[in-house]
Amino acid sequence: MTAARPLAVIVLAAGQGTRMQSPLPKVLHPIAGRTMLAHVLAAAAALSPDRVVVVTRPDAEAIGKATAPARLAVQAEQLGTGHAVMAARKELEGFHGDALVLYADTPLLTAETLRRILAARDGGASVAVLGFRPADPAAYGRLVLAHDGSLQKIVEAKDATSAERKIDFCNSGVLAADARTLFDDLLPRVGTNNAKKEYYLTDVIQIAVAHKLRCAAVEGAAAEVLGVNSQDELAVAEAAFQRRARAAHMAAGVTLSDPATVYFAADTEIGPGTSVGQNVVFGPGVSVAGGVTIKPFCHLEGVRIARGAIIGPFARLRPGSEIGEDVHIGNFVETKAAKIDRGAKANHLTYLGDVTIGAEANIGAGTITCNYDGFFKYQTEIGAGAFIGSNSALVAPVSVGANANIGAGSVITRNVAADALAIERSPQVEKPGWAAKFRTLMRARKAKKD
Numbered sequence: 001m002t003a004a005r006p007l008a009v010i011v012l013a014a015g016q017g018t019r020m021q022s023p024l025p026k027v028l029h030p031i032a033g034r035t036m037l038a039h040v041l042a043a044a045a046a047l048s049p050d051r052v053v054v055v056t057r058p059d060a061e062a063i064g065k066a067t068a069p070a071r072l073a074v075q076a077e078q079l080g081t082g083h084a085v086m087a088a089r090k091e092l093e094g095f096h097g098d099a100l101v102l103y104a105d106t107p108l109l110t111a112e113t114l115r116r117i118l119a120a121r122d123g124g125a126s127v128a129v130l131g132f133r134p135a136d137p138a139a140y141g142r143l144v145l146a147h148d149g150s151l152q153k154i155v156e157a158k159d160a161t162s163a164e165r166k167i168d169f170c171n172s173g174v175l176a177a178d179a180r181t182l183f184d185d186l187l188p189r190v191g192t193n194n195a196k197k198e199y200y201l202t203d204v205i206q207i208a209v210a211h212k213l214r215c216a217a218v219e220g221a222a223a224e225v226l227g228v229n230s231q232d233e234l235a236v237a238e239a240a241f242q243r244r245a246r247a248a249h250m251a252a253g254v255t256l257s258d259p260a261t262v263y264f265a266a267d268t269e270i271g272p273g274t275s276v277g278q279n280v281v282f283g284p285g286v287s288v289a290g291g292v293t294i295k296p297f298c299h300l301e302g303v304r305i306a307r308g309a310i311i312g313p314f315a316r317l318r319p320g321s322e323i324g325e326d327v328h329i330g331n332f333v334e335t336k337a338a339k340i341d342r343g344a345k346a347n348h349l350t351y352l353g354d355v356t357i358g359a360e361a362n363i364g365a366g367t368i369t370c371n372y373d374g375f376f377k378y379q380t381e382i383g384a385g386a387f388i389g390s391n392s393a394l395v396a397p398v399s400v401g402a403n404a405n406i407g408a409g410s411v412i413t414r415n416v417a418a419d420a421l422a423i424e425r426s427p428q429v430e431k432p433g434w435a436a437k438f439r440t441l442m443r444a445r446k447a448k449k450d
């Protein structure tokens, strides 16, 4: 059992990332609304490690903020992957157990694959490495196996002989070893006598083998070890993540009418029996119960939706919204920090911001909660069973009592008592026969002109 040994995870995030052409540090670019670094930290967290150390550049404050509660180790100069792991040494003082090295720019790794590498350690390998067979081995390090299938060395493409370059089994970068062996026996022996004049982490394999330690390579899926070095590869990783998310949600009982058009965030939660129509986008922080219907063309972010709700088409649910059981939110309705209780309906053309809406209330077409005066935000309260007539403006702060009615077209600026009718519009004036007389007069004038 892997649980028997303490585990420390070391995440390398000190690389330059220049090919992203972006002011944002590479590993803080998001995939499915979560930074690449956070994806890797989440996969690591699933292994319940005793310590997590993120290795960054000295100037990467933003990365430091994103790593908490992981420890941070600064690699003063970027002298190679071996040097980067060595930078974590101080944070692992007194640690005895396994060290697992991950790259922060490899966001699609799963915890299951990481467990397989740790299992290879259990199987007696002093160092275990995750290998894969990419479509194009190109610049990857090659895994050289001995006759018995054990790993003999890793040779970087730039240092490889033409025979070695023909090997299609490549190094993903993920490596597990006993921490004390790695830091005290192997890494200190790594030099820079290679094409890049860098301290290669990969050299620890040859050093271990020379010390009669057995090394193993575990094969993983190429799709999982996809590294991101450019905006193009970021988009490829995003697409791969979305395919995986769609499959996972469908396997968990969610119906997707056209999976390829639905986009999930890494933290999207949806219960079984919910159906999601075409062209729906989930931003971060969405949790949907089972038995919900989300119709096409909706955008959801930071919202909780309870059982039986019907959303859309064309609804936009923004952060802080809580949609109760059996609530209906229809087309061109926007909610923001709207707490909407059981069975309430807002079916058309409405803005509901900073509002609580009681059970079974009916919000008419064109209702606007006027929650902002250019400086501050204010709250609107709508009681249970209230009926808000179409095209009403509720100027917050304001409350509408339970079962009250608001006449259509009203601008409500004062609180309305329960069961009352509030109506705010000019009295209707009617002039009998006026239109007929007007037409007769105008037709005559027009005839004269012609």
Ligand code: UD1
Pocket: 012, 013, 014, 015, 016, 055, 075, 077, 078, 079, 080, 081, 082, 083, 084, 103, 104, 105, 139, 140, 141, 142, 154, 156, 170, 171, 172, 173, 199, 200, 201, 202, 227
């Ligand atoms: C590395 C491996 C190669 C493997 C490939 C997989 C070595 C010597 N080579 O090559 O075998 O096939 O990854 O993608 O290990 N980093 C630091 N500090 C440094 C250098 C790198 O933190 O000084 C970090 C980077 O941020 C990145 C990771 O280490 O997360 C890999 O670095 P990179 O320079 O991309 O390694 P490769 O040359 O691609």
Ligand code: CA
Pocket: 227, 229
């Ligand atoms: Ca790389």
